[in-house]
Amino acid sequence: MVSLAKRLEERLSAITEDSRFEANVLLETVFGRDYRLSAIKGGFEPKKEQLERLWQLAERRMSGEPLQYIVGEWEFYGIDLKVAPGVLIPRQDTETLVELSLELIKNIPEPKLADLCAGSGCICAAIFSKRPDAKIFAVELYPKAYEILCENISRFGGITPVCADVTDKKIAERFSGLDLLVSNPPYLNAEEMKNLQPEVQKEPETALFGGEDGLDFYRAIPNLWRGSLKDGGHIAFEIGAAQKNDVCRLLGASGYKDISFKTDAAGKDRAVYAKK
Ligand code: GLN
Numbered sequence: 001m002v003s004l005a006k007r008l009e010e011r012l013s014a015i016t017e018d019s020r021f022e023a024n025v026l027l028e029t030v031f032g033r034d035y036r037l038s039a040i041k042g043g044f045e046p047k048k049e050q051l052e053r054l055w056q057l058a059e060r061r062m063s064g065e066p067l068q069y070i071v072g073e074w075e076f077y078g079i080d081l082k083v084a085p086g087v088l089i090p091r092q093d094t095e096t097l098v099e100l101s102l103e104l105i106k107n108i109p110e111p112k113l114a115d116l117c118a119g120s121g122c123i124c125a126a127i128f129s130k131r132p133d134a135k136i137f138a139v140e141l142y143p144k145a146y147e148i149l150c151e152n153i154s155r156f157g158g159i160t161p162v163c164a165d166v167t168d169k170k171i172a173e174r175f176s177g178l179d180l181l182v183s184n185p186p187y188l189n190a191e192e193m194k195n196l197q198p199e200v201q202k203e204p205e206t207a208l209f210g211g212e213d214g215l216d217f218y219r220a221i222p223n224l225w226r227g228s229l230k231d232g233g234h235i236a237f238e239i240g241a242a243q244k245n246d247v248c249r250l251l252g253a254s255g256y257k258d259i260s261f262k263t264d265a266a267g268k269d270r271a272v273y274a275k276k
Pocket of ligand 1 (some may be wrong): 091185186187188200207209
């Protein structure tokens with residue numbers, strides 16, 4: 001067992017600095033989460049098919065596929081979510097937006113929210129896990145992502161999936177009386193799209209690319225969805241580290257007030273929020 005783990009780790013070290021962690025994740029994927037316990041007890045006997053599968057998964061990883069797509073599920077904010085090609089992989093950075101959202105609805109009983117560009121559903125699922133009294137609409141346009149979203153939120157009764165374009169005025173007009181609009185829209189600019197890590201290149205461009213300057217969704221959403229918010233309701237966005245000033249300016253231009261921001265665990269500007 002030790003030598004199997006070691007060999008796998010060595011193989012993966014050619015592609016990742018986290019080879020020990022990634023080897024462990026692949027071992028757990030093939031042999032189950034408590035394979036180590038049985039290895040210690042001495043009852044660990046990998047079957048031939050399991051070993052074949054393990055090395056197949058390792059080869060997929062070697063070819064640059066993200067670990068999360070290979071495993072097929074990933075943990076976000078303590079929740080296991082399905083992930084697959086066609087949906088953005090939940091990032092830990094996004095927990096900043098979740099924490100901010102929870103803070104903004106803290107004193108509102110049965111808050112009504114919309115999660116725009118919901119993707120895997122990680123944000124709405126995380127919020128709902130802490131606020132099961134919330135009513136959340138999760139809006140996602142792309143069919144593959146929408147399918148995964150529906151699967152991930154099926155265990156959370158208060159989240160309603162909506163397959164629609166958040167930049168369509170007619171869609172925004174269908175919603176009213178919201179306490180919070182929350183969104184992690186595509187926000188990379190054209191330059192950043194040219195320099196993506198190999199793993200990120202395997203993620204959907206539609207979830208990453210926010211137009212030439214990366215700001216397309218920050219330009220569209222605040223205006224189009226303003227009428228869906230209650231007076232005193234909030235809008236909260238995840239942003240790229242260099243977008244704070246632009247997004248604050250756009251929110252101001254759309255008539256929002258009390259514009260502020262939050263940094264992530266690494267100290268980078270990560271979320272901007274404002275009040276209607
Ligand atoms: N944080 C992601 C990245 O840098 C981008 C996510 C997004 O565009 N919403 O890869």
